[in-house]
Amino acid sequence: MKQECPAKSSVTYNSILLPISDKSKTAAQKAARNKAIYYITTRIMLPLSGRPPDMRKYVVSCLLLLLGSCICRAQIPWHDSTVDFTSIEWNNYSTSYIGEGKDSVPLLVTAIPYNGIYSAPAELAGATALNMSFSGSLYNFRSNLGDRNQVLYACDSSAVYFIAPGVFASNAALYEYRVTENGSRVIKPWAAITQFTDSAFQLNTFRRRCAFLGGFSTGTGNYITVELRRRRDQSIQCAAAVYWVAVQPVLKDIYTAAELNDLLMHVKTNARFAAAAPRDKWTKLYKPAGLDSVTGLPKKLVLPSKEHDLYFFLTADIYKKEALEYRLLRNNKIAANWQPNAYDNGLIWLKDLDPGSYVLQMRYRMQRQHVTAYVFEITPAWYQTMWFKVAAVLLVISFLGSIALLVTLRRQRLALMEEQAKKEKQALGLRAIRAQLNPHFIFNALSSIQGLINKQDMDGANRYLSDFGMLVRHSLTESDTAYIPLQKEIATLDTYLRLEQLRFNFAWSIDCENAPDTSAVELPSLLLQPLVENAVKHGVSGMGEQGRIQVRFSRQGKDLLVLIQDNGAGFDTAVSGTGYGLKLTHDRIRLLNEMTEGTIITMQVQSAPAQGTIIRLLFKNWLA
Structure with missing residues (x-):
């Protein structure tokens, strides 16, 4: 497995480590590296000697990113320290160490996970020195770096692995190591070295099968220290502290x-x-x-x-x-x-x-x-903007409302025109019916005059002609009037019955005792006269003085009731007759009901042979 080469030596300024590789670079790379080091030393580090330490650390940390290509990294995936070394894949860890890189001197190589980030985030550039001199500490120094000690930073809970080049199976008995947390708690007491890398693992120019101390981790805000010492005199050969820090994007x-x-x-x-x-x-x-x-x-x-x-x-x-x-x-x-x-x-x-x-x-x-x-x-x-959207919505609503209003007005206009056309048609129908009623009345009147003349009753014929002229004049005057006062309608009926009495000598009466104000109530013109004519012609015309006709007007709440009754021969209502009076009146009432709203006219005919006839007209909601 091909590995990147960790740094062999280092240049240190103000406790900041600049790892440098000497043996894995081409001549061009070495020349570029040396030029960069010379530039840093002469142009940046020396002018900054009088600057505050934090500024020097910040500038050098920035330059570390510039020289990132000069830092060689070996990589190890995250694994628990109990994982056998042979099963580890080296692909996600960066290694660092301090020393000459000679197998004769034991070193500690620290492998910290990349986690997708090559260089440390900028917030770590100003990290303060790790304080290990507090009361109760197992150590007594405060520094990021030393000749044989290094302090590094990790950003998550992944394990950090430690390898000890210079320590092999042949000399492992001479050394031991321990692991502590936060400089005060011992995680792993001094122990012998028992694990080693395999023959396939090559770390830079170090001999293979060097010591593998395992992997360790802790929580954010804490640090772990690994120490390697010689057992004979218990002298510390090297140490590495890894501090787990909180980090977030900048x-x-x-x-x-x-x-x-x-x-x-x-x-x-x-x-x-x-x-x-x-x-x-x-x-x-x-x-x-x-x-x-x-x-x-x-x-x-x-x-x-x-x-x-x-x-x-x-x-x-x-x-x-x-x-x-x-x-x-x-x-x-x-x-x-x-x-x-x-x-x-x-x-x-x-x-x-x-x-x-x-x-x-x-x-x-x-x-x-x-x-x-x-x-x-x-x-x-x-x-x-919101105001424009509101204005646009209002404009659209107004536009749609205008269209809806125009459509509604057009529909109303069309409906009004249709209604007006319908009323005109109905009015024409009423006129046609009334035009048929007038000849019907005139024909009956002329028949009565003819009867008087045949009886040689010239005085009666003259009076009849005089009253008949008044009726014809009244008919012509009211021919274009749809409604006439009830008072005029009663006067017309009274004149007509007096005329017919001269011919047939029957008794008649018009009763208005319980009727409303006859001058204030209007009825459709010539609506009652054809019914009274039928009572005379088909009812009492052949009965002489035995004949009786009664017309009664009465109020029933908001309704007006009109009864026309005779004691004539009667007829079978189930058999259609040949007369036009009742038929024309039915048709006229139907048209009147279609033309008006809220008021309805109903007509009931009660008759039987030899039992007379009663016609009941009810004007509903006529007396508001």
């Missing part, structure tokens, strides 16, 4: 689609200037109070509506997209739930963003409990 810069050139330059130079300060663009757009004091980025980024795509760069050197996860909230609702990043680097690309208030939440898979949130907003265009 943004380095943000780009928009309009800044593609800057974005491409960033991607191209990311390996060389990974920890460079944010662009001065933000200081021109935002006041100092609006910028984050750590990242230099806006505390809340506000962009116009045309910016649909955003690119977020992180400080960590990520090589495996599953190592970074993010979630996007829009207007306090989940727009995209937690998901692995789409790219094998520290770039998060948000596409096709709609206007709204956003929160980008980021976390490393190895520490999902630590989340970094960044707030930004894409302002809507004028046509995307």
Whole structure:
């Protein structure tokens, strides 16, 4: 199995380790490395000698990312320390050690998991020295580095493995090791070395089958120390402390689609200037109070509506997209739930963003409990604002309402026209019926006059002609009037009955004792006269003085009742007659009921042979 080579030697400045490889590099790589070391020493480290320690650590840590290609890494997957060495795959761990790399001197090689991130996140660059001098400590020093001791950092609960080149099965009895937690609690007391790498494992130029001390882990905020000592004089040969720290993503810069050139330059130079300060663009757009004091980025980024795509760069050197996860909230609702990043680097690309208030939440898979949130907003265009949407909705509603109103008005107009046409048709029908009634009345009147003349009753004929003229005049006057007062209708009936009495000599009466105000109530004109004519002609015309006709008007609540009764011969109502009076009156009542709303006219005919006839007319809701 081919392995990367761990560093052989190191250069130390202010307790910061710069591992360097000498034997696994080409001549060109060595030349580039030496040039970089010379530049760091003469141009950066020396000018920084008067600067505060934190600044020196920060700058050198940034340069560690620049020289990342010079750090050789051996890799081991996460496994429990009880796993046999031969079953371990070396593919996810970075190794570090301090020393000359000679087999004659025992060393401790520490293998820490990558977890998809090559370089340590930026927040580890300023980590303080590990304090191991507190009361009750098994140690008495405070430093990140020593000649034979190193302090490293891990970011999750995966086990960290320890290998001891220089210790083999032949000399393992001379050494022992122990493991402690937080410098005070012994996890594994001093023990003999019993495990070794196999012959297939090659670590740099070290001899094979070196000592394997196992893997250990602890929780965030704690550290584990592994010590290797010589049993004869109990002198510490080397030690390594690994501190499990909380870590979360840190943004380095943000780009928009309009800044593609800057974005491409960033991607191209990311390996060389990974920890460079944010662009001065933000200081021109935002006041100092609006910028984050750590990242230099806006505390809340506000962009116009045309910016649909955003690119977020992180400080960590990520090589495996599953190592970074993010979630996007829009207007306090989940727009995209937690998901692995789409790219094998520290770039998060948000596409096709709609206007709204956003929160980008980021976390490393190895520490999902630590989340970094960044707030930004894409302002809507004028046509995307709430007031415009409300106005547009109101306009659409008004437009649709206008259309609906026009359609309703058109339908109402058509319905009104249809109703008017129907009424006109009904009115024409009524006129036609009344036109048939008038000849019917005139024919009956002329027949009566002829009868008087045949009897040589010239005085009676003259009086009849005079009253008949009045009736004809009244008929012509009211021919275009649909309704006439009840008072006029009674007067017309009275005149007609007096005329017919001259001819047939019957008795008659009109009773209005319980009737409403006859001048205020109106009835359809000529509705009662054909019924009275039938009572005379078919009822009492042949009975002389024995004949009786009675017309009665009475009020029944809101209804008007009219009874027309005679004691004539009667008829069988089941047999259709040949007369037109009743038929025309039925047709007229049907049309009147169709033309009016709320008022109904009903007519009942009660008759039998030799029992007379009673016609009952009920005007419902006529007296409001």
